[in-house]
């Protein structure tokens with residue numbers, strides 16, 4: 489195991505299923521597979537549960553009694569952190585952007601899971617996170633700060649381990665390697681871990697992040713390149729990364745973060761009706777919209793073996809702003 493030096497607590501149902509998508513493959517003219525990290529099992533699952541196995545272990549090693557993290561109001565990362573904290577006997581304090589919103593979708597689950605919510609209003613989230621850490625200390629707690637998206641080398645290491653899990657699954661089933669792994673990339677931890685894992689195992693697979701909210705060069709050079717290099721250093725691996733060997737496509741950001749457009753709606757509906765798979769309106773819906781477009785434009789060639797890495801997020805479907813649009817669009 490490349491990550492064996494790092495402490496880890498079991499939180500996720502692993503390995504997540506690796507499944508072919510025969511009906512979608514036939515429709516799209518590629519050989520499409522899916523890695524079901526929407527099925528990591530913790531309170532709705534998702535990619536952050538893998539990261540939290542390492543991050544909660546780090547919080548415990550630091551003798552914390554409270555974890556603090558932040559995100560958008562419908563953050564899947566915050567919901568999974570709340571669940572991981574509950575399961576580990578820790579308190580969770582979540583700093584959410586903007587003004588208080590009704591308890592729907594992930595926010596409802598955050599409150600059910602017992603997290604304390606701090607609404608940041610229009611103040612910079614880093615300042616509010618720092619203030620929240622200070623307030624928790626002043627109240628006698630020992631907080632551990634989990635970065636936005638769980639994206640530091642500790643969180644990214646989980647996706648190095650995930651590539652090892654994938655390699656084992658393909659070896660056991662005698663499957664040839666994938667030409668590409670395609671997934672939603674935002675704070676970069678998933679992307680960095682996948683890129684490093686694929687490089688460390690020497691797989692002939694392109695790791696292609698569909699950018700949810702950042703211009704390509706910022707995502708590849710600054711965020712993912714830096715984080716993948718740091719993760720390699722921390723794990724004692726020789727690999728170094730930059731925009732040269734980190735791949736992303738920023739052509740699908742639409743009207744911005746969290747704005748579900750026609751392309752995401754089309755992808756969500758297609759996956760649901762063809763394979764019974766629920767995508768989410770913010771991340772995986774956008775990544776799948778990218779996948780569909782890249783295939784239609786021939787940027788992904790006919791017959792390619794593609795692994796769509798599902799990173800979760802379905803609770804956001806139930807937030808009124810998304811549910812209302814999806815219901816209106818899909819009325820029969």
Ligand SMILES: Cc1ncc(COP(=O)(O)O)c(C=O)c1O
Nearest residue numbers: 564674675676678771799800801
């Ligand atoms: C469902 C889903 N997919 C993808 C991502 C992006 O992962 P990362 O932040 O590691 O880039 C997130 C992050 O919040 C997410 O919730």
